[in-house]
Amino acid sequence: MTAVPGSGLGADSIEGSAPASEAHAGLASDAGLASGAGLAPRAWLVWSLAAVTVALCTDNPVYRGLVALVALNVLLTWLPPGRRLRPLAVAVTLAAALAALINLLAGHTGADVLARLPDALPLLGGPLTLESLAFGGAIGLGLVAALLSVAPLSLILEPHDVVDAMPAALERTGIAVATSLNLVSGFGRTFTEVRDAQRMRGWKPGGLRSWNEILVPVVLTAIEDSVLLAESMEARAFGAGRRTSYATASFGTREVVVVVAALAAAALFVGLRVAGVPMDWYPYPTLSLPPIQPLAVAGCLGLALPAFRLPAARERCR
């Protein structure tokens, strides 16, 4: 540490916002080991697809809520160190809130009127009802459940796991997905860098056009990075022919149990729908409780199997 000479400072200063003790406590390091995805990538892919199928197969908030809770539980169980759930949580909350708000403002159907907007307002004018709000909430819950269901593919798995999860015929698609996931983190970093640099050149956020100064260089940089990545892939023989995989395909009992339960849940929901069993919820004209089928609840709970993490699952071969 160096001595501070004299005074004579100018006007601009910033005060720290966190106590020193807390800041010291934050001095942490990430060992940086690859993620702890103890389940085979293909089992994760099947689980995610099954959970999304269940979430989108019905607009019953009970089932959707169950899927969302199960997916959240699975994510919390398997989230690798250094990865954060908060950005996703914020995004899904905002998406759900927006869906509920839009349905509340544009629905105008239902018996229980909460408030009324002037009829002169195009699209929005009319009664705001409890039923519209509730149905909007169910739509939002569906979004939350679907997003949380696919979140393991980016939060728990590494990009190469996504490649391994794809069937051989879709391997190139998997590579494209993996490289896209890699570019996403670079996109965020470039955005921060460009925004900071432009701010220091006097840029201030204003109307939509002012963001051109940030978005144009960020997009151009992303395109340049993509071209460089394509060059790098070609230079390492990408496209030479039939590929092999470095990963060992380890589909054990745990994977079989998870996949069977997930596929059973998806098949159950599709089957119940086809059989004409009431699976949906329609709260109009007056609010009612959603119908609940014990079999469907069991199917949702079956999706929770990955949340039961056995000690052996903490190990992961590279």
Add this chain to the structure above:
Amino acid sequence: MMAPNGNAIARLDGLSYWYPNQDEPSLRAVDLEIEPGLTLVAGDSGGGKSTLLRLFNGLVPQFHGGRVSGRAEVAGLDPLRSPIPRLAQRVGLVFQDVETQSVYGSVAREIAFGLENLGVVRAEMRDRVDETMAALGIEGLADRRLSTLSGGERQRVALAAVLVLRPLLVALDEPTSQLDPAGAAAVLAACRRLAAEGRAVVVAEHRLETLGPAADRTLTVEGGRVAAGDAQGGAARGAARATPGYVPRAAARYAAWEMRGVATGPGREAVLADLSLAGGPGEVVALLGPNGSGKTTLLRTLAGLLPPLAGTVRRPAGRTAYLPQNPGALLHLPTVRAEVALTLRRTGSDQRPEAMLAAFGLDRLADRYPRDLSSGERQRAALAATLAGSPTLVLLDEPTRGMDAAARRSLAAAVRALTDRGSAVVLATHDTELAAELADRTIELRGGLATELRAGLATELRGGLP
């Protein structure tokens, strides 16, 4: 034309190359033979070094298009016509920016990518990955995520990812430009080992002081022409850059900027703690330290872009200029001149863009689209755009990355002009030459702490920090 040499791994014969829609060739009638050993490729930014390296593995012209004349043979194949995946088995290329060339997120998988593409069976793949990692001394990183590696580690992983294909010729484009001295030394050692194994290792570099003495031969690429140089030339040129007799200023009597008891870091995790630093007007403070030691974090905190977790930061009244690590990213206007003019207009300066353009040798590039420039030229354009408008505090993050000797001289002159007008300058760099040349005070960041190095370290710094 050079006399044919039976030992040569690569041979170019009267080769010229034009990028698409360009009237001027980027390579002009190149006659060249590359033998086993370490070949250093020097030359100014935009001279054609990267194009030459891309020619070895066929990316030029096969990926980039354009026109070509002349003949070429690399490792027994014709890089102008042989499929790139086939060339990839004999020629490896490590690109300048290792962060944008990763496909996978973890070390072992990234290294294995090329083998997967060639359909190598799993057992052999594992053996070759292990063997390559061991050869480069990175076997302990196998299960690590790339994002957690230091710059030197990441560069060696990128090198391993091409070496695993067992190429006869390995080309590296400015491999040490983003590395601290320890990382650069590790990469240099790897290159020397490969050369000793009988491979041809071709390294394009501006940091000649590190690689020059180790090279078996030096080539200079200027304006698309390739000429032979001598292996020690790099070291001599590097030393000549320093300004003899440059006298550090006396300590300022008052601080232009100050950090008192600062803890700071991205998110809410402090990477620097209990930091008290200050710098006077007209003073240049250099921040040194390994990759990840917090240099960028300190600069961003001082710039006001990252609020400190604890403590106080004070800056002088007036404009603070900040050059980020990847300054080319901020360029978005149609010409270099327009970029400089934008900063001047925004800061209310009555300066004319021409003065800044001339200061950085950008006169002839003033009307070019910044993103069509080479990385070194782009760096200069970003510097001109950043430093325009008489800032009172100047923060530079790795300003010499990818810069040639002429551009570094322009930068040094610009920094001196700023300090003569009373601007305080803080620069974070791995370039110990630059720090020795410009800095009045040098601060090393390591393990979350800042230590002021004793004055008069210039000579020692040129040899690299321990």
